[in-house]
Structures are given as C-alpha cells and as structure tokens.
C-alpha cells in the first residue's frame with residue numbers, strides 16, 4: 001500500500017536532544033540546588049534519581065509542570081524553555097529532506113515530548129507539518145500502538161499508509177511498527193539491520209521502496 005503520511009519523532013530525529021537536556025539535566029537541577037542549598041552535582045544526582053524513580057514509560061517523566069511540583073521548585077517553568085530556545089537547531093540534512101518529502105507526502109510529528117517543548121522546537125520548521133501529536137499532552141500517555149492508531153485516525157489515513165521514523169527502539173520502531181511501517185534512526189551507528197538507518201537522507205531513499 002502506498003505511503004501517504006510520513007511521521008517523524010522530534011528529539012534525536014529532527015533536532016538534537018541538547019535543548020531538552022539543558023532544561024532537564026542543567027536548569028532543573030540548578031533550581032533544585034538553589035532551593036535546597038546543594039551544590040550542582042549533588043542536586044543533579046538527586047534530581048536524576050527522582051526522574052529514574054518514575055521512568056520513561058510514564059507520561060509524568062515528560063511533564064515539566066509535574067516535576068516543578070514534585071521537586072517543589074518556584075517560578076514559571078515555561079521561562080526555562082524560552083531561555084533555552086537558541087539551543088534548538090535541526091540536524092544538518094533535515095531541512096532539505098523535509099522540503100522534498102513535503103512535495104510528495106503529508107508530514108506530521110509524533111512525539112513523547114510535551115507540547116510546550118514542541119512549540120519551541122517547531123519554530124525551526126515553519127509551515128512544514130500538517131499536524132503535530134504529543135503523546136503525553138494530547139493523549140496522557142507515551143508512544144505505543146494505541147497512540148499511533150489515534151494518530152492515524154486523526155489524520156484519517158489507514159495505518160498501513162503511514163511511515164514513522166524515530167530514534168527509539170521502543171517508542172518509535174516497535175510502537176509504530178505494530179500498525180504501519182517504521183524505521184529506526186541510529187545516528188550513532190550502534191545498531192544494524194535492514195530497518196536501521198543512519199540519517200534522514202537514507203530514510204528518504206528507503207521511503208521510495210516502501211511505496
């Protein structure tokens with residue numbers, strides 16, 4: 001069946017994780033340290049331990065508002081995102097690939113990132129995506145087959161006509177692959193196999209084979 005909708009993960013796929021990492025691993029620990037009179041390294045160790053106690057399978061993991069409340073931090077967390085907005089730049093091949101694919105397919109984003117992060121990241125891609133789906137913000141969950149079914153319904157397309165690409169084995173390749181086509185992006189070259197590609201130009205070539 002010919003592909004009609006092409007779905008992209010955001011972090012690690014279209015943009016590096018720098019922007020998110022700075023907020024999660026620098027800004028939040030710094031605020032926590034200031035609040036509790038701890039040095040940065042100790043504050044970071046404690047905050048990361050708190051993150052790990054929730055785990056990436058829970059939507060709260062991705063929710064800055066939840067963490068501000070849980071860690072009892074002051075101020076407006078949206079300000080942190082604005083202050084870090086310059087840290088968000090796409091991988092080098094991304095703009096060219098999106099421009100070409102946009103002429104042939106309907107393009108969307110399917111992400112585990114909360115909408116407030118996505119809105120800043122999407123400023124790098126004006127008028128590119130027909131729709132943007134955040135699993136935690138829109139559906140209160142993480143990317144799984146149920147989420148991708150909801151996405152296909154919202155796009156009014158059969159799941160078999162969607163191809164998704166992302167850098168997580170679980171949340172991208174496996175979750176999307178149960179319903180439609182999926183490809184694992186491995187920019188570091190750590191995995192092998194016919195479903196593993198190293199950048200989005202390889203994905204663009206592979207799409208023509210998918211139909």
Ligand SMILES: [Mg+2]
Pocket residue numbers: 009010011012013166167168
């Ligand atoms: Mg990712």
